Amino acid sequence: MKQILVVDDDQEIVNLISIYLKNEGFLIHRASNGKEALELMNKENIDLLILDLMMPVMDGMEVCRRLREQDSLVPILMLTAKSEDIDKISGLMSGADDYLTKPFNPLEVVARVKTLLRRVYQYVSKPQSDLILIDNLEIDQQSHTVKAAGKVILLTAKEFSILTILASNPGRVYSAEELYQLVWKESYMNANNTIMVHISNLRDKLEKELGYKVIKTIWGVGYKIEK
CATH class of the missing domain: 3.40.50.2300 (Response regulator)
Incomplete structure (x- = not known):
């Protein structure tokens, strides 16, 4: 319970x-x-x-x-x-x-x-193979953990979901609307600020360890992670 x-x-x-x-x-x-x-x-x-x-x-x-x-x-x-x-x-x-x-x-x-x-x-029920590796970034979907340059990075549930979506499809640009609907599972209603805050939090946590910008902004379009 x-x-x-x-x-x-x-x-x-x-x-x-x-x-x-x-x-x-x-x-x-x-x-x-x-x-x-x-x-x-x-x-x-x-x-x-x-x-x-x-x-x-x-x-x-x-x-x-x-x-x-x-x-x-x-x-x-x-x-x-x-x-x-x-x-x-x-x-x-x-x-x-x-x-x-x-x-x-x-x-x-x-x-x-x-x-x-x-x-x-x-994520408890996901198979062991659900591991995403992009340079020095490691995302384990089974254990719900993220490592940047070997250091464990603590993310909230929504930060983890956003990062996993972007990292699972490197090179693809996701709009704020797409990310909101995929993560929050509801209609996008002027929620661009919400996505911006979560992206900002992710960058602060990841880039401090990685030393480079992992999530890129495509102005007027959205966000992506390059392989």
């Missing part, structure tokens, strides 16, 4: 999300602020974190940053009451895998949770 931690200082929201996720067979843990969330993350085997952005004591952005600094790869779905793009982008930059803006349909939360979990844990 997958365990999900729901973190929000609004108990009505926590209760609502918990009810819907419990009906889907998930085991739910609750926290009302970031400090409680980190304590529970250290005690329980949490498979996914639903995290409010604005909370007392410690906000969701700080929780994200601390977890990623601890090399945690747990999928994070960020909840925000704000609709400005800068807030969503900041959440993604801090390590979140996806976001939803309040108010939201609880069925959409369930759908996003299932998508994130499926994306992260589907």
Whole structure:
């Protein structure tokens, strides 16, 4: 049974999300602020974190940053009451895998949770031969690991998916729309900033070790990786 931690200082929201996720067979843990969330993350085997952005004591952005600094790869779905793009982008930059803006349909939360979990844990069943090698970049789809110049690089679930798509078809240019639809499994709705943030994160993590730009931008078209 997958365990999900729901973190929000609004108990009505926590209760609502918990009810819907419990009906889907998930085991739910609750926290009302970031400090409680980190304590529970250290005690329980949490498979996914639903995290409010604005909370007392410690906000969701700080929780994200601390977890990623601890090399945690747990999928994070960020909840925000704000609709400005800068807030969503900041959440993604801090390590979140996806976001939803309040108010939201609880069925959409369930759908996003299932998508994130499926994306992260589907690699367990992949065959050992699913290894992609491009120069000093190594992507193991079975173990869900990436090495750049021999060093293991920690990626979020969506970063891994984007990198795998580009590396599986070297030389092919993927538009932001294509990448969004392939990774998020939903219609592309002004999500270019989302793709840009994930590409930027990937470059920062990979190029520091590789010493060269592995993901190239084809202006006005999209992104590609050369063999």
